[in-house]
Amino acid sequence: MITGLNHLASGKIRDLYAVGGDLLLVASDRISAYDYVLESEIPDKGRILTQLSMWWFGQLADLVPNHVLTADVDEFPAELAPYKDELRGRAMLCRRLAMVPVECVARGYLTGSGLAEYEKNGTANGVPLPAGLVDGSRLDRPIFTPAMKAEVGAHDENVTFEEMAERTGDPELAARLKDLTLAVYSRARDIAEGRGILLADTKFEFGRLPGGTLVLADEVLTPDSSRFWPADQWHPGRAQPSFDKQYVRDWLTSPASGWDPRSDTPPPALPEEVVQATRARYVEAYERLTGVKFV
Numbered sequence: 493m494i495t496g497l498n499h500l501a502s503g504k505i506r507d508l509y510a511v512g513g514d515l516l517l518v519a520s521d522r523i524s525a526y527d528y529v530l531e532s533e534i535p536d537k538g539r540i541l542t543q544l545s546m547w548w549f550g551q552l553a554d555l556v557p558n559h560v561l562t563a564d565v566d567e568f569p570a571e572l573a574p575y576k577d578e579l580r581g582r583a584m585l586c587r588r589l590a591m592v593p594v595e596c597v598a599r600g601y602l603t604g605s606g607l608a609e610y611e612k613n614g615t616a617n618g619v620p621l622p623a624g625l626v627d628g629s630r631l632d633r634p635i636f637t638p639a640m641k642a643e644v645g646a647h648d649e650n651v652t653f654e655e656m657a658e659r660t661g662d663p664e665l666a667a668r669l670k671d672l673t674l675a676v677y678s679r680a681r682d683i684a685e686g687r688g689i690l691l692a693d694t695k696f697e698f699g700r701l702p703g704g705t706l707v708l709a710d711e712v713l714t715p716d717s718s719r720f721w722p723a724d725q726w727h728p729g730r731a732q733p734s735f736d737k738q739y740v741r742d743w744l745t746s747p748a749s750g751w752d753p754r755s756d757t758p759p760p761a762l763p764e765e766v767v768q769a770t771r772a773r774y775v776e777a778y779e780r781l782t783g784v785k786f787v
């Protein structure tokens with residue numbers, strides 16, 4: 493948290509500030525696991541994920557405009573000068589949008605809440621899926637599984653496309669969000685698969701400019717907004733290892749941590765070697781996807 497800036501909102505990992513008529517989206521080095529924000533931070537995580545978002549925005553610019561004005565601290569307004577070093581690489585100055593109150597989720601693989609509904613009803617957000625799918629199954633055609641944002645601390649509520657159209661009161665917008673979400677995700681899934689990373693699913697947020705133009709907002713296609721799986725360890729029929737969070741999960745669920753995920757106690761701090769190994773995974777994901785060395 494940066495005192496002295498006009499703080500608007502905080503998520504588990506990121507903070508939002510008002511700067512003039514624009515917004516500053518700042519990514520911390522915090523990491524969450526088992527629905528807890530851990531006390532241990534991962535050095536440079538916020539910078540790596542911000543730079544990854546910026547790279548994706550560039551890869552997707554022909555499909556959809558985005559909300560970013562700049563992520564270069566030297567181009568930030570003068571009032572941010574005192575915070576330059578703290579913000580360098582981890583902040584995006586963005587246009588303030590009228591946000592669409594829907595989490596636009598695309599799934600290219602079945603897992604998590606999508607799998608749970610499928611196992612019960614053979615559907616995902618009310619849409620029938622082929623029979624015989626298991627945890628981690630690849631969906632030939634990615635699916636749009638929107639959710640309505642939940643209160644702090646609760647999980648988003650999956651809704652059918654029809655419910656979303658009704659609750660936003662704008663069926664035409666709902667249809668555009670579905671098409672855009674699936675087109676952007678499909679492009680990203682193809683790019684990532686070619687570089688050994690499976691983007692199992694992702695969550696987009698959209699907003700509208702004063703003129704009504706629909707714009708891709710928030711962060712995009714990071715390991716915090718998406719499930720990243722290493723392609724060479726993909727085995728449908730079981731839980732897939734997380735590209736970035738598996739070391740943390742394994743240590744926290746090992747006897748070494750002395751912690752029980754079923755207890756209501758917060759997880760203990762991570763050993764330095766788990767912190768460093770996790771940092772290395774963020775660096776590896778960034779470098780594999782962008783082809784650029786993280787500095």
Ligand SMILES: Nc1ncnc(-c2cnn(Cc3cccc(F)c3)c2)c1Cl
Nearest residue numbers: 501502503506507508559587588589710
């Ligand atoms: N360009 C925009 N215009 C208007 N609103 C937003 C906006 C609002 N909320 N969020 C999600 C969020 C919540 C907490 C901390 C975060 F860093 C981000 C994004 C954006 Cl990105």
